[in-house]
Amino acid sequence: MRSRTVLIGGLALAFVALCACAVLGGGFLAYRFLPRLLSPTPASEIRTPTARPPVSPTSLPRPTAAPPSPPTPGPTLSPTDGEAPALPLRMAIPVEGVVAIAPAPDGRLSLFTANGQTGLLDPRTGEIAEGLPTPSRVEELVFSPDGRAFALRTGSEIRVWDMSGARTRFTLPIQEEVRRIAFSPQGSLLLVGGERTLSGYYVETGRRAFAFDLYGPADQFIMTPDERLIFQMTDRASDLEVWDAYTGEWWGSIEFEPLTAIALSPDGRLLTAAENEMRPIEGEGYEGPFPTRVALWRVSIDPDRRKVRLDLEEELGLQPEMEGKFPLPLQALQFTPDGRRIVGLADWVGEGNMNGRLYVWDAASGRMIGRAVLPPRPLRMALMEEGRSVAVLIGYMTGVEVRIYEIPGR
Numbered sequence: 001m002r003s004r005t006v007l008i009g010g011l012a013l014a015f016v017a018l019c020a021c022a023v024l025g026g027g028f029l030a031y032r033f034l035p036r037l038l039s040p041t042p043a044s045e046i047r048t049p050t051a052r053p054p055v056s057p058t059s060l061p062r063p064t065a066a067p068p069s070p071p072t073p074g075p076t077l078s079p080t081d082g083e084a085p086a087l088p089l090r091m092a093i094p095v096e097g098v099v100a101i102a103p104a105p106d107g108r109l110s111l112f113t114a115n116g117q118t119g120l121l122d123p124r125t126g127e128i129a130e131g132l133p134t135p136s137r138v139e140e141l142v143f144s145p146d147g148r149a150f151a152l153r154t155g156s157e158i159r160v161w162d163m164s165g166a167r168t169r170f171t172l173p174i175q176e177e178v179r180r181i182a183f184s185p186q187g188s189l190l191l192v193g194g195e196r197t198l199s200g201y202y203v204e205t206g207r208r209a210f211a212f213d214l215y216g217p218a219d220q221f222i223m224t225p226d227e228r229l230i231f232q233m234t235d236r237a238s239d240l241e242v243w244d245a246y247t248g249e250w251w252g253s254i255e256f257e258p259l260t261a262i263a264l265s266p267d268g269r270l271l272t273a274a275e276n277e278m279r280p281i282e283g284e285g286y287e288g289p290f291p292t293r294v295a296l297w298r299v300s301i302d303p304d305r306r307k308v309r310l311d312l313e314e315e316l317g318l319q320p321e322m323e324g325k326f327p328l329p330l331q332a333l334q335f336t337p338d339g340r341r342i343v344g345l346a347d348w349v350g351e352g353n354m355n356g357r358l359y360v361w362d363a364a365s366g367r368m369i370g371r372a373v374l375p376p377r378p379l380r381m382a383l384m385e386e387g388r389s390v391a392v393l394i395g396y397m398t399g400v401e402v403r404i405y406e407i408p409g410r
Contacts, residue, residue, distance in 0.1 A: 083319070084368040087358060088406040090389060091126045098399035100138055101391060103382050105147030109391050112138040114398050123384050123391070123404050140180070144187040149203060151190055153181050160190060160203060170206025179218050185225045189245075193218025198232060200245060212243055212250065222264040222271075229301065229308070231271065233259045236278065236289055236349075242308055251306050260289055260349075263333035263342065264299075270313060270363070271297045272342055274330035282325045289329040289349060291320040296342075296366065314366040316342065323354040330359075332380075336387025339363060341407055343390050345381045353377070358392060360407055369408045375401070 100112040109121040111128070118131030118138075140153040149169065151160045158172040158181060176194045183190060189200040189209060198218045199211040216234030223230050229251070230243040239253035240262065257275035264271050276289035297310035321328045332345040342363050347356040356378035360370035379393040389406055393399040 084317075084359070084371040085408075087360060087370040087372040087408070089372070090123070090404045090406055093121060093126050093128070093402045093404075095128075095399055095402055098393060098395070098402070100140055101380055101382050101393050101399075101402065102141040102143065103384050103391075105143055107385060109382065109384060109402065110141060111402070112141060121391075121402060123389060142182055144183045144203065145185065146187055149187075151181055151183070153178060158190075158192060160206070169203070170201070172201065172206070177217075180220065182221070182223075184223050184227045186227055188227065191221065191223065191230075193221050193232070198230065198243065210245060210248055215239070215241065215253075220262055222262060224264070224301070225266070225268040228303070231262060231264070233262055235260060236276070240273070244306070249306070251308065254308070254310060257292055258289055261330040261333040261344070263335055265335045265339045265363070266337060267339060269299055270335075270339075271299050271310060272316070272333055272335075273297065274333060274344070276327075276329050284325075288327055290327040291318065291329050291346075294318050294330060294333075294344065294361075296363070316361045316366045317368040318359070321346065321357055323348060323352075326350070326352065326354055328354070328357055331378075334381070334383055335363070336383060336407065338387060341369075341387060341409070343381065343383065343407065345378055345392065347374075347378050353396075358390070358405060360390075362409070370405075372405055374403070 095111060097113040097115060098111050099114050102110045104110045104120060107123070109123060111119040111121055114137055116134045116137055118134060120129045120131065136154040136156070138152050138154060141150060143150045148164055149160055149162055151158060156174055158174065158178070160169040162169050172192070176196055178192060178194050180193045181191065183203070184200070188203055190203055192199045192201070195217045196214055197211050198214055198221065200209040201207065202209055214232070216237050218232050219235040221230050221232040228244060228246050230245060232241045232243060236258045238255055238258050240256060240259065241253050242251040244251055256273055258278055259273055260276055261274040262271065273295060274291065275293045277292050278287045279290050281288045294316040296313040296316065298313045300309040300311065326348045328346040328348055330344045330346050334343050335341070336343070340363055342361040344359040345356065346359065348354045353376045355376055356374035358372040358374055359368055361367065362369050374392060375394050377394070377396050379395055379399055382391045384391055384404070387407060389404050392403045392405070394401040394403060
């Protein structure tokens, strides 16, 4: 059994506060409250953390398993006989200037445009209900697990909105570039991942629970269901950092090949990671991430010894694809709510008019059961309808189309 083990020693943990969005009248999205939502509110009480991680992370031994073979540059690869069938496309809806999407508690897809317009897309009919304009461009929106609150991020602030009480719970000024916001699995914390810090805020009060000094930007992070540990990665870096939200300690780092995406199963028992090899792009004078492996790892945690062990469960079926000489690394991974399927979005990391890819794997077998070639360029994806479908925002810089694909076997 191949394994990766991390023995932890440092300090400080950080959670990325999750924020985003608006509510359309009628229950779940109260768009009528958006103008009030974005108005100033008094600053929240903040508790300064006392624990900080060491100056630099401890280097841990690399796993003994031989690395997988990297892809070979060449023409665009296409599936051969016996490979994953095409994912069913339910609908493709033209949109204009959409910069953010998020699944709403009522099953619809919330849309946010660069000029402050909002809308709700019905995944069954394709109809878009118009919402009220927002005073500021919404960069990101996330809903709490119980659907009672949402967090939105603009260029200047993060705001948490109470949907039942139709009021702002708290507002956080943005003091560094924010990469991502998210709610914790139980909804008690808002996690905010930035360039230098990862912070967690109590959702009810806005009081800061912790703030970790990072070794690299919090491009992606995932939290265990008990809300104790956070796994945090920086795009194309090799270290997966482990932070303890209970004690405020940095446990250490697990060394992979350069990472571009991670995800944790709903029960916290499996972690999937997309690994790559940094190689020169022919004739371009710079390096790019060439996909080498997407694998499932069994997670074992020993809190008394501050030890995390990752045992290789299986490698997901993936023939690394390219658009001409440009590789298509995984940019996002996500488990469906029942943990049976894994959805991945792949795209070139640089500029250009390249097509993307959408993959679906069966988590039990690791077999790819669906694949779609996406128009240029996929910006974001969002699981919908309890994991029965996935929405993909298509466009360059701003979205011009929303595509909804069926997820097989759901």
